[in-house]
Amino acid sequence: MKNLNVLIIGSGGREHALAWKIAKSPMVKKLFCAPGNPGMAEIAECVNIDPLDIDSLLEFAKNSQIGLTIVGPEDPLTLGIVDKFQDEGLLIFGPNKKAAILEGSKVFAKNLMKKHGIPTADYMEFDDYNAALNYVKAATSAIVVKADGLAKGKGVTVCQTREEAIDAVNLIMKDKVFGEAGNKVVIEEFIDGTEVSVMAITDGKTILTLETAQDHKAIYNGDKGPNTGGMGAYSPAPDVTEKLSYDIEKQVLVPMVHAMKKEGCPFNGLLYAGLMLGKPDPKIKVLEFNVRFGDPETQPLMARIKSDLVPVLLAASKNELDKACIEWDSRPSVSVVVASNGYPDKYETGKEITGIDKLKDSEDITVFHSGTKIINDKIVTNGGRVLSVTSLGDDIKDAKSRAYNALKEISFDGAYWRTDIASKAIS
Ligand code: AMP
Ligand code: GLY
Secondary structure: OOOEEEEEEEOOHHHHHHHHHHOOOOOEEEEEEEEOOHHHHOOOEEOOOOOOOHHHHHHHHHHOOEEEEEEOOHHHHHOOHHHHHHHOOOOEEOOOHHHHHHHHOHHHHHHHHHHOOOOEOOEEEEOOHHHHHHHHHOOOOOEEEEEOOOOOOOOEEEEOOHHHHHHHHHHHHHOOOOHHHHOOEEEEEOOOOEEEEEEEEEOOOOEEEOOOEEEOOEEEHHHEEEEOOOOEEEEOOOOOOHHHHHHHHHHHHHHHHHHHHHOOOOOOEEEEEEEEEOOOOOOEEEEEEEOOOOOOOHHHHHHHEOOOOHHHHHHHHOOOHHHOOOOEOOOOEEEEEEEEOOOOOOOOOOOEOEOOHHHOOOOOEEEEEOOEEEEOOEEEEOOOEEEEEEEEOOOHHHHHHHHHHHHOOOEOOOEEOOOOOOHHHHO
């Protein structure tokens, strides 16, 4: 049975969580990660290949008899890694280049939603700097300015004032801080409500919706301060009732999978819908689509999957997802991100991290690495988001308090974390 070599591409907390889950599979003979991180190195063999170096990844996969490749980040997907692997007859989980544009271009995603009646915020698209500037100068309420292309999670500015919107347009279209990703902008209405992330695995015919998760994007407690890659997450999101979950599938996931097929770019892989549930009634609106697992949402989700994930990802890659299912742990989980002081702006690296070992044998607690590296046999910080401490619990309150208790063991110079992850779910 143990005859499958698996390759995971990426080096963040999301990829560590996927590796942690996949390493337990009875089907897996050997697990490789490229490039991986020190946490992944404990459960897999890390190979030093950059996720954007697709030719070297392909060469490695062929030489190492990789039977399944799983792509963590979006950039290799938009560059066409799936097409190249499939051309060589290799199984790989993720959308091809044509389908990955759903995350690669916000203009594409918004126009597709509009065309196919998928609920989203009203918007305008601009490829002309002066036209965009004139539009925001005339704005009378809060608006959101979005760079069209990939911008490492930093291309969106929620603007409460006209000045903020003018600055955002200038940064994206005049100063070109995101390069070509800023050739176009989407400017949309601000919508208030509760955010929730819904992810589904699909082969373009069958949709397997995962349990819900809630991210915490802002750096400070109470969702204050600038947005980050995500400061913590929990699963499930209690706001999403069974009825709402059904509505999300019906209004968002199913129409999008159909829309992609109709547009000639059938979607296979992980479809991530970032949603805003409006107040007072939970009216669903899509903020964004991503084409890969969310980070940090994947950390609490992996903690809750009881069955083997490998057959599911294999089935999706082979276009036979109708044969697959996932068994979930009914217990909730909470994941708290530990960041370097200063993140999401400038921060220092190279600080020694202590205490991870003390949590190794704790039941239901896992420490996922993201920005870490080993120097002189010591684990040191190597990024803005450094670790995510994840715990299951009898209920969300228990999971939260166990995650925060575990966090007390971890220490490094300048460690910062929000203290209110999952509080919303409890109140
Ligand atoms: P996006 O990458 O498009 O999901 O945007 C990043 C973050 O910006 C989202 O997670 C929201 O917190 C916020 N955001 C995006 N669009 C809107 C909107 N139309 N109204 C309010 N907040 C938004
Ligand atoms: N947690 C947000 C994202 O993965 O895009």
